[in-house]
Amino acid sequence: MTPQEKPYPTGMALGPGRSLELDWSDGHQSSFPPRYLRERCRCAGCINEWTGAPILDPSTIPPNIVPAEVAPVGNYAVQIQWSDGHSAGIYSFDFLRKICPCCQEKA
Ligand SMILES: [Zn+2]
Ligand SMILES: [Zn+2]
Structure with missing residues (x-):
């Protein structure tokens, strides 16, 4: 047996x-509503890199926000191009797993 690896995505779709x-990879399935993900963008324009304090005002996010394009970044993250033109956000798999909506409800 190899040491237990962190779960990683085996499939991604809109x-x-x-x-x-x-x-x-561990059989879990996550479904992230677009707005939920957009509000959690961690780029330097949305989150203060030093303090972690949110800069983004969620009320400025269009209610009909959708991912226009989702591209893999290496083998550790995805980059989402949003319909509002925002594209700096990179979501690491670790982070996505941490904010998985169904796991949040249980916590
Ligand atoms: Zn951002
Ligand atoms: Zn979950």
């Missing part, structure tokens, strides 16, 4: 309503 659907 689902109904263009939610981001991820299949994980």
Whole structure:
């Protein structure tokens, strides 16, 4: 047996309503509503890199925000190009797993 690795996505798709659907190596499935992900963007324009304090005002996010394009970054993250033109956000797999909506509810 190899040491237990962190779960990583084995499949990625845009689902109904263009939610981001991820299949994980441990069998878990996540579905991220677009707005939920956009609010959690961690780029330097949305989060203070030093303090972690949010800069982004969620009320400025268009209600109909959707990912226009989702591209893999290396083998550790995805970059999402948003319909509002924002594209600096990189979501690491670790981070995505941490903010998985279904796991949040249980916590
Ligand atoms: Zn951002
Ligand atoms: Zn979950």
